[in-house]
Amino acid sequence: MKTISEVLGEHVESITYKNLSSQVKKKTKELLLDWIGCAVYGSRNKNMKFLTEKFSGEGESTLIGLWNKTNPLSAAFLNSFSSHSTELDDVHMGGIIHPGTVVNSAALALAEEQKKSGKELIEAIVAGYEVCIRVAVAAGQEHYKIWHTTGTCGSFGAAASASKIQKLDSKETAEAIGIAGVLTSGLWEYIKSGSSLKPLIPAHASWLGALASMLSLKRIASPLTIFEGSQGFMAGLAPNASPKKIIENLEAKEILNVSIKPYPSCRHIHSSIEAALKMHKKVEVNKVRKVEVETYREAVEVAGLRKPVTIEEAKFSLSHCVAAALVNGSFTVKDLRSSLKDKEVLKLRDKVIVKVREEFNNLLPKQPSLLRIEKESGEVLEEFVDKPKGDPENPLTINELKEKFISLVEGNIGEERSKTLFKKIMEIDSEKEISIFEYI
Numbered sequence: 001m002k003t004i005s006e007v008l009g010e011h012v013e014s015i016t017y018k019n020l021s022s023q024v025k026k027k028t029k030e031l032l033l034d035w036i037g038c039a040v041y042g043s044r045n046k047n048m049k050f051l052t053e054k055f056s057g058e059g060e061s062t063l064i065g066l067w068n069k070t071n072p073l074s075a076a077f078l079n080s081f082s083s084h085s086t087e088l089d090d091v092h093m094g095g096i097i098h099p100g101t102v103v104n105s106a107a108l109a110l111a112e113e114q115k116k117s118g119k120e121l122i123e124a125i126v127a128g129y130e131v132c133i134r135v136a137v138a139a140g141q142e143h144y145k146i147w148h149t150t151g152t153c154g155s156f157g158a159a160a161s162a163s164k165i166q167k168l169d170s171k172e173t174a175e176a177i178g179i180a181g182v183l184t185s186g187l188w189e190y191i192k193s194g195s196s197l198k199p200l201i202p203a204h205a206s207w208l209g210a211l212a213s214m215l216s217l218k219r220i221a222s223p224l225t226i227f228e229g230s231q232g233f234m235a236g237l238a239p240n241a242s243p244k245k246i247i248e249n250l251e252a253k254e255i256l257n258v259s260i261k262p263y264p265s266c267r268h269i270h271s272s273i274e275a276a277l278k279m280h281k282k283v284e285v286n287k288v289r290k291v292e293v294e295t296y297r298e299a300v301e302v303a304g305l306r307k308p309v310t311i312e313e314a315k316f317s318l319s320h321c322v323a324a325a326l327v328n329g330s331f332t333v334k335d336l337r338s339s340l341k342d343k344e345v346l347k348l349r350d351k352v353i354v355k356v357r358e359e360f361n362n363l364l365p366k367q368p369s370l371l372r373i374e375k376e377s378g379e380v381l382e383e384f385v386d387k388p389k390g391d392p393e394n395p396l397t398i399n400e401l402k403e404k405f406i407s408l409v410e411g412n413i414g415e416e417r418s419k420t421l422f423k424k425i426m427e428i429d430s431e432k433e434i435s436i437f438e439y440i
Contacts, residue, residue, distance in 0.1 A: 005181075007247045008134075009174035012127040012160050017119040017429070020126060024253050025429065030401060031090055031129075032108075034260050034423045035100040037408040038089045038096040039064040041333070042082030044228045044412075046171040047196065051078060062437045064269070065412055073210055075109035080206035084150075084199040086333065087315045088408070091267045092129075093135025093365035093391070095153065096144050096298070098202060099258060102154035102429070103128030105206040110213075111434055116165055118428035124164035126255055131177070132157025133254040135227075138245035143238035151186020151201035152237060158209020163188040163257075166213055178222030179212035181233045191302065196312045205287070225338070249350050258364070260390045262404065263331045265315045268299035270390070271369035272318055275383040276325035279373060285327050285348050287376045294321055294357040295369040304354065311337055319352035320345070332407070365391070412438055 001011075017025075042048075043065025052066065062068075063073035065082060083089050091098050107124040110116075116124075125200040136143075136153040143149065159180040163173040186201040216222070226232045227243040234243045263273050272293050295318070305317040314320050314336055324339035325331045327348060339345045360368040368386040375381070387394045396404070402422055409418040417440060424436045 001225045002193060003174070004243055004246050005174040005177045005224050006089045006170065006249075006300045008131055008160070008177060009170035009172075011247075011250050012131065012164055012173050012271075013170040015123050015127045015130075015164070017123050018072075019258060020122070021253075022125060025122060027256055027258070028125050029426050029428060030398075031100050031255070031258060031259065032121075032125060033405055033422065034090055034401065035083050036064060036421075036425060037405040038086055038101070039083035039105075040412050041088070041408040044087040045082055045085045045199070048078070048082060049440065051081060053348040060113045060115075064110060064437075067437065067440055072109035072113045073207055075112075076106045076210045076342075077207040079109065080105035081203035083376060084202045086264055086408075087266060088261050088264045088333075088404075090258050090260050092133045092254065092331065093267065093367060094254075094257060095133045095149060096141070096364065097132060097149040097153055097247045099138040099150075099154065099157055100133050101128045101202045102150060102206045102209065103132060103157045103161045105202075106158040106210040107165055108434075110162050110165040110210060114165060115433050118431035118434060120165065121434060122429055124161040124313070126253070127164045128161030129255040129258065130157075130253065133258075134246045135233075136142065137219070138241055138243060139234070139238040139255075140241050141362075142240055142389035145301075146188055147237055148186035148198075148201050149186055151205045152184045154179040154202055155184040155205040155208045155212070159212040160209075162213035163216065166217060168213060168216060172216045173213075173223055175220070175222045176209075176212040176216035178224055178226040178400050179215050179220065180209050181226035183208055183212075184233070191316065196310075198312070209398045233258050252345055257392050259392065260396050260401065262389050262400070263321075263395060264333045264336055265321050265331075266303045268295075268367065269303050269318050269321045270388040271295065271367045271385040272299070272322050272371060273325045273331050273389045275324045275369055275371035275385045277329060277331065278383050278385075279371060279381060280326055280329035282381055283326065283375065285344060288326075288348065288351060288373055289376045289412045290374040291322065291326070291348070291352040292372040292374075293318060293352065293354045293369060294360065294372070295354070296360040296363065297356050298364070299352055299367070299369070300356050307349070308340070311340065314340060318354050322352055323349040
């Protein structure tokens with residue numbers, strides 16, 4: 001009987017551009033576009049200069065936003081770091097994982113080095129998303145309580161996409177997945193200190209996945225029972241999960257269930273932000289007595305910071321983000337940055353009470369939030385959201401996606417070149433050799 005990683009290896013090998021539906025191809029290009037936009041904007045992160053110096057090297061892989069070239073392992077690490085640092089990258093809520101920052105970083109870095117076509121890149125991206133999402137969904141919420149899924153499960157997706165780019169056969173791909181599993185990591189404990197470590201977790205996962213595929217090519221043996229083994233991934237990191245769930249219904253394409261984020265914060269906060277934005281015109285914030293947010297447990301546990309000081313902390317503060325959205329009526333990167341010094345936001349934030357509502361738990365991928373505002377007059381207003389903008393059931397339009405992309409990129413390369421880059425990415429499957437960044 002074949003192991004789970006062997007079945008995944010065969011599945012990855014079977015994915016071809018020709019056999020992908022037009023819907024999957026379109027969604028893949030939208031996710032690639034969104035990830036590149038996040039990476040360009042994130043390249044200004046204060047830690048990028050230091051990291052770039054430490055991960056320097058010669059090669060053909062682009063450092064997005066910096067526009068110089070390096071080796072594929074360094075590019076995978078750095079582009080993943082930058083793309084996750086703004087908290088605007090895509091997310092699959094069923095698995096609570098950010099697949100794009102890990103998968104795309106590894107796939108594109110190797111695709112550029114090995115002069116692959118746009119169609120080959122799309123194949124690799126689809127393969128990577130499928131693998132890491134399936135592992136994350138199977139690992140479940142018990143795993144997520146302690147482990148940052150984007151790091152732990154994301155490394156499997158990076159290994160799959162990197163293996164696909166390098167034309168590994170099914171057995172070699174299974175070996176790469178095993179190598180990634182042995183070395184994967186990412187603990188949530190960092191969040192208690194308001195640390196800026198978070199982008200390093202997917203960066204390590206992307207680097208690890210790319211490296212795992214290279215090691216597999218060198219015939220480095222790995223455990224093919226990485227998922228079901230008694231000392232394997234599930235036994236150690238998700239002991240009550242069912243490993244077999246990973247390979248159920250393989251014909252389904254989980255990439256279609258990935259959300260694209262419109263707001264620069266933890267996705268668990270987005271329903272609450274959206275409810276606040278809908279309330280903006282209905283209230284005068286200086287006449288609000290109390291704001292209550294009732295939502296699900298993960299949102300409170302992950303985004304429960306009460307009084308953030310840094311922008312990294314603010315992205316994980318439900319009370320702060322709700323106050324900022326109510327005051328401004330919008331929630332952009334600029335809004336979030338300025339909100340930390342906005343006296344009106346800070347005053348309203350102190351009036352926000354966040355509670356877990358038991359009936360809202362265990363409903364993911366739905367993200368229910370009930371916002372209740374009590375005015376000084378005694379009037380009470382309520383707004384409920386469970387499928388925020390960007391979810392598959394409530395997607396961004398192509399114009400909204402383009403607007404987000406240009407807003408992230410134009411400060412780096414200008415509006416006209418941003419529009420050109422948008423067009424080149426959305427037509428990447430016509431490129432015989434990936435060259436989307438050559439004109440920059």
